[in-house]
Structure formats: structure tokens, C-alpha cells
Amino acid sequence: MEIKKGIAVSSGVVVCRAWLLSDDELHIDRREITPSEVPAERKRLLKAVAASSDDLRDLRDKTTRSLGKETGAIFDYHLGLLNDQHLLDDFAGRIENQHCSAEYAVRRTLRDFSKAFFDQPDPLFKDRVKDVYDLERRLLIKLMGKGRMRLAGVKDPLVLVAKDLTPSQTANLDKSIVRAIAIEAGGQTSHTAIIANSMGIPAVVGVEDLVRDVSSGDLLIVNGYSGVVIVNPDEATVTEHRLYEQRQMRFETRLDQMRDLPALTRDGTPIELLGNIEFPSEVDNALHKGAQGIGLYRTEFLYLASDKEPTEEDHYNAYASVAEKLKGKPLIIRTLDLGADKFWPHGEKTVEDNPFLGCRSIRLCLANHRIFKVQLRAILRASVLGDVRIMFPMISSPMELKQAHMLLKDAMDECYDLGVPFRRDIPVGIMIEVPAAALMANVLAREVNFFSIGTNDLIQYTLAVDRGNQRVAPLFTAAHPAVLALLRDVMRISRKRKISTSLCGEMGGDPQFTIFLVGLGLRSLSITPHNIPKIKQVLRNITIKDAEKIARRVMSFEQPQQILNFLNDETRKVLPDIFSEEPLPLLTPAGAAAGG
Numbered sequence: 001m002e003i004k005k006g007i008a009v010s011s012g013v014v015v016c017r018a019w020l021l022s023d024d025e026l027h028i029d030r031r032e033i034t035p036s037e038v039p040a041e042r043k044r045l046l047k048a049v050a051a052s053s054d055d056l057r058d059l060r061d062k063t064t065r066s067l068g069k070e071t072g073a074i075f076d077y078h079l080g081l082l083n084d085q086h087l088l089d090d091f092a093g094r095i096e097n098q099h100c101s102a103e104y105a106v107r108r109t110l111r112d113f114s115k116a117f118f119d120q121p122d123p124l125f126k127d128r129v130k131d132v133y134d135l136e137r138r139l140l141i142k143l144m145g146k147g148r149m150r151l152a153g154v155k156d157p158l159v160l161v162a163k164d165l166t167p168s169q170t171a172n173l174d175k176s177i178v179r180a181i182a183i184e185a186g187g188q189t190s191h192t193a194i195i196a197n198s199m200g201i202p203a204v205v206g207v208e209d210l211v212r213d214v215s216s217g218d219l220l221i222v223n224g225y226s227g228v229v230i231v232n233p234d235e236a237t238v239t240e241h242r243l244y245e246q247r248q249m250r251f252e253t254r255l256d257q258m259r260d261l262p263a264l265t266r267d268g269t270p271i272e273l274l275g276n277i278e279f280p281s282e283v284d285n286a287l288h289k290g291a292q293g294i295g296l297y298r299t300e301f302l303y304l305a306s307d308k309e310p311t312e313e314d315h316y317n318a319y320a321s322v323a324e325k326l327k328g329k330p331l332i333i334r335t336l337d338l339g340a341d342k343f344w345p346h347g348e349k350t351v352e353d354n355p356f357l358g359c360r361s362i363r364l365c366l367a368n369h370r371i372f373k374v375q376l377r378a379i380l381r382a383s384v385l386g387d388v389r390i391m392f393p394m395i396s397s398p399m400e401l402k403q404a405h406m407l408l409k410d411a412m413d414e415c416y417d418l419g420v421p422f423r424r425d426i427p428v429g430i431m432i433e434v435p436a437a438a439l440m441a442n443v444l445a446r447e448v449n450f451f452s453i454g455t456n457d458l459i460q461y462t463l464a465v466d467r468g469n470q471r472v473a474p475l476f477t478a479a480h481p482a483v484l485a486l487l488r489d490v491m492r493i494s495r496k497r498k499i500s501t502s503l504c505g506e507m508g509g510d511p512q513f514t515i516f517l518v519g520l521g522l523r524s525l526s527i528t529p530h531n532i533p534k535i536k537q538v539l540r541n542i543t544i545k546d547a548e549k550i551a552r553r554v555m556s557f558e559q560p561q562q563i564l565n566f567l568n569d570e571t572r573k574v575l576p577d578i579f580s581e582e583p584l585p586l587l588t589p590a591g592a593a594a595g596g
């Protein structure tokens with residue numbers, strides 16, 4: 001039995017046999033052709049390009065229908081690559097000049113092309129290499145007449161194990177067969193992770209030496225909560241996890257029954273529970289889980305899932321589709337939070353030494369008025385379709401907020417001049433996710449209608465701990481007294497200024513912090529939809545008076561672990577079985593006890 005650690009990107013626990021997707025399925029030898037064979041070889045190539053283009057168009061339409069336009073647009077990028085005249089000339093040139101087969105021309109040209117991508121310093125270019133491999137594979141299969149992924153013939157459930165999966169491979173997976181994904185490559189924002197998550201397939205990425213250490217047929221446990229993969233577990237571990245898996249399913253079904261119950265504390269205080277989404281297609285699930293609206297729409301994914309810069313129409317269509325589904329429920333559209341770990345490879349090419357401290361988020365928008373205003377106009381146009389609100393991320397000074405307001409005013413004037421209807425009184429808020437904003441909340445409160453506390457970044461910037469770095473993961477904790485003191489102070493100001501304040505970081509979806517957050521005065525949380533039922537269950541079992549007492553006590557502790565132990569005990573007192581379905585201790589990575 002071997003325990004491996006990766007990054008959890010899509011939740012769920014699965015015990016199942018591995019199926020290894022090997023890289024060397026398509027061997028291409030160099031085959032010389034005679035000059036007289038050149039025209040026929042070129043014709044074969046063009047036929048393969050045309051057939052692949054047809055497949056890609058089908059795949060794009062199918063993916064758009066099932067997962068939304070942004071995800072489908074990934075295949076537009078493949079189509080664009082495939083029909084690039086330079087590339088087609090390169091293929092033909094090799095056949096003609098080197099007298100090689102179409103297969104060999106495709107492999108060599110695309111391998112050179114992917115090498116050029118890989119040599120770029122920007123890591124997101126490296127990420128695009130898999131798109132090129134995907135295309136190569138597609139063309140070769142057409143040329144060689146092989147079936148699609150060998151997986152097509154497999155009937156039994158499996159865990160798909162690979163070095164990497166391309167976006168189209170992932171989107172093509174049959175959920176009834178592929179129960180989980182475990183791969184070596186990838187990060188939280190890779191296309192593969194995004195698609196696995198939208199499809200609801202439990203997934204762990206970034207697992208070192210997985211392909212070396214796993215063979216098809218090995219039994220695997222994949223834990224999409226903790227990011228752990230266990231290879232060939234012993235019988236006792238399997239039994240334990242199979243039971244855990246069944247309990248998990250029962251638990252989720254039971255929790256789903258919470259959906260129609262009101263989100264009220266035991267003494268009748270309503271607590272608003274909103275959902276966080278990245279794609280419009282996630283709204284239905286958020287509503288299904290009981291979300292009372294969308295408190296964080298991470299719009300940068302509109303860019304990340306597309307190779308073309310989204311137009312105002314693309315923005316508008318995405319926002320309009322969400323607003324229409326919400327039927328008047330609140331929709332907080334966060335303006336682009338690009339940069340740091342969310343690079344759009346087709347945009348600005350500047351490589352920064354410290355991207356998390358660099359031209360990220362609102363800074364990037366303030367430096368690129370054109371891009372920002374395209375988005376602002378689209379949000380304004382959608383504002384008449386429901387309770388749409390705007391939220392600026394990463395604000396760190398009153399000046400930045402002033403500039404953002406000015407650009408919003410410009411966008412309003414432009415809409416007005418064009419006769420486009422919009423709400424001039426659209427509520428405008430900011431994320432409190434930089435310590436400077438938390439410390440200046442008193443001043444910032446004068447200029448906005450609402451705050452939303454982004455604990456993911458607030459923790460990162462307060463504790464100087466990179467939120468994506470495994471090596472310092474144990475230091476990343478919401479339970480640090482410095483973080484809690486900032487939350488307490490923001491809530492005090494929010495009460496004093498009567499400014500509505502929500503919290504949209506992962507901390508809000510972690511049940512061990514619910515009592516504390518309510519005790520601090522939070523009456524709105526925006527969380528991953530999956531966690532809504534669980535948080536609602538805690539809320540319905542606590543009283544405001546008890547929560548306030550507990551929050552005061554928490555603020556008296558000096559050590560994160562004391563705080564976590566105390567909150568765990570208090571939560572169990574009201575709901576003894578609340579953590580019983582959490583990942584087993586064996587599967588909990590170091591430091592995971594502290595939510596983000």
C-alpha cells in the first residue's frame with residue numbers, strides 16, 4: 001500500500017480499479033515515400049484535417065450544450081490551431097521536401113510546435129502543450145484509422161490514471177465508467193481540473209510519479225477532498241473506505257433534504273446562503289443545493305476557458321444567462337481577477353517574479369481600461385435582468401476604488417449615449433481580501449454598498465503564505481488569531497457603517513467556523529454550492545447568543561490549534577455527527593484541519 005499526495009480539484013471519494021492511459025499508444029516510424037506518392041499523401045492529410053475539424057465542431061457543440069459556452073470554447077481553440085495556414089503549410093512542406101508520410105509530418109511539426117510552447121517562461125504556455133498533443137493525437141488517429149481513445153471499449157467502472165489529460169479527453173469521458181481521475185500534471189486552474197469539476201468527477205491532480213507506480217488493474221482510493229491517492233490499499237483500508245464511500249453518499253442524500261428548509265438559526269435569525277460559481281452552467285446545481293443567489297461569480301473563467309478574448313457580447317450572454325436563471329435572486333458579478341495563478345496565455349506576456357503581489361486583478365483592469373470597460377458595459381447591460389451587483393476584487397487603497405468607480409461611471413455614460421438600458425443605481429461592492437483593505441474598511445465603506453470578505457487571499461496576504469504552495473500548506477490557516485482579528489474589525493465597521501457584509505472565501509464553507517462567523521455578526525455567506533446543506537444544518541442548530549459567546553472566547557486564544565479544537569468541540573456539542581463524514585484521518589493532509 002502506498003499513499004500519494006496531490007491536489008484535490010473535484011470532491012468525492014472513490015475506491016476502484018485503475019486504468020492507465022498510456023502515452024505510447026501511437027507509434028510513428030519514419031516512412032519514406034516516393035515523389036509520385038506526394039500528392040496522394042497530401043490528399044490524405046487534408047482529409048484527416050477536414051475530418052478532425054468536423055469532430056472538433058461536434059465536440060464543441062456537445063460540450064457547449066452540456067457544460068456551457070466557456071468550456072465548449074476550448075475546442076474552438078483546437079479548431080483555430082488545426083486550421084492555421086502556417087501549420088498546414090508546414091505539414092505539406094515536410095511531405096513534399098522530406099518525402100515523409102503524413103503521419104510523420106504531423107508528429108514532427110506538432111512536436112516542434114509544442115516544444116516552442118514549452119520553452120516559453122510563462123507556465124501557462126506549458127499548459128497549452130497538452131492542447132497541441134491533443135490535436136496531434138486526433139490527426140494521427142484519423143490518419144492511422146485507429147479508434148478513438150481505447151477507453152471507448154471499456155465497460156467497467158475505473159479510475160483514469162494518466163500523466164496528463166487533454167481538455168478534449170476529459171470532456172469526452174463517460175461519467176458512468178470513469179468514476180475518478182488521478183493525474184500527474186496540472187494545477188487548480190488547469191482546463192482539465194476545471195472540466196472535471198464541472199462534470200462532477202472526483203479528481204486529484206499533481207500526483208508525483210503516479211504513472212510509474214500504478215499499473216492498470218491496481219486498486220486505488222482517490223480522495224477528491226484531501227487530494228490523497230492510495231495505491232493497492234490493504235483489505236482493512238479498502239473496507240474502511242468502501243464504508244466511508246457509502247456513508248458519504250447517504251450523508252449527501254440526507255443533506256440534500258435540507259435544500260427546501262429555510263436558512264435560519266435556531267432562534268429564528270435568517271442567514272443568507274449564496275453560492276460561488278465559475279461558469280454559468282453551475283447555477284442550476286447551486287440552486288439545487290439551496291443557494292439563495294450567487295454571491296461570487298468568478299468571471300475570469302470566461303477568459304481562462306477561451307483562446308479568444310471574450311467580446312462584450314460574450315460577457316453579456318454569460319451574465320444574462322445567469323441572471324435569467326436566478327429569477328430576481330441576487331447575482332454578485334466579480335470583475336476580472338486575472339493574474340497571479342490565473343493567467344490568460346493569449347493576453348499580456350509580461351512575466352512577473354511575484355505575480356501574487358504583482359499586476360493582478362483590479363490592478364490589471366485599471367491598467368487595461370479597454371478590457372475593463374468591455375466587462376463593465378456588459379454587467380451594466382445585464383443589470384436590468386435581475387438583482388445584479390458589481391464587486392471589485394483586490395482593492396487595497398481608496399485611490400484604486402476611486403479609479404474603478406470612475407471607469408464604471410464612464411461605462412455608464414457610454415451605455416447611456418448608446419441608448420442601452422441599465423441600472424444607474426446598481427449596487428457596487430468590494431472584496432476585502434488584502435489586509436490594507438481590512439484595516440481601511442472604515443474609509444472604504446463610505447464609497448461602496450457592500451463588502452465581501454475573501455478569506456482565501458486575506459489569509460495568504462496576512463500570513464505571507466502562498467495559498468498554492470504545498471510546502472507551506474500547514475501554515476495556511478483561517479484559525480490564525482491575526483486573521484480572526486481582521487475579520488472581527490471588519491465586522492465591527494460593517495455594523496457601525498451599516499454596510500452589508502458577506503464572506504466568500506473557503507472558510508465560509510467549512511462547518512467548524514460557522515458558529516464563530518455568526519458570532520462575529522456575519523449574516524451572509526457565499527460558498528461552494530456543495531457545502532450549502534452542511535452549513536445550513538449547523539446554522540439551524542445554533543443560537544445567536546451562544547454563537548456570540550463562543551466568538552468572544554475564540555478571540556481570547558493565541559494558538560490556531562487551540563481555536564480549532566475549541567470550535568470543533570463546540571460544533572460537535574450542537575451537531576455530534578457533523579464531522580463524521582469528513583475525510584478519514586489517514587486521508588487528511590497535514591494542515592488540512594484549517595480551512596481557507
Ligand code: PEP
Pocket residue numbers: 296298337433453454455456457458504505506
Ligand atoms: C478569496 O480570495 O477568498 C476569494 C474568494 O477569491 P479567489 O479565491 O477567487 O481569489
Ligand code: MG
Pocket residue numbers: 393433454456457
Ligand atoms: Mg481572492
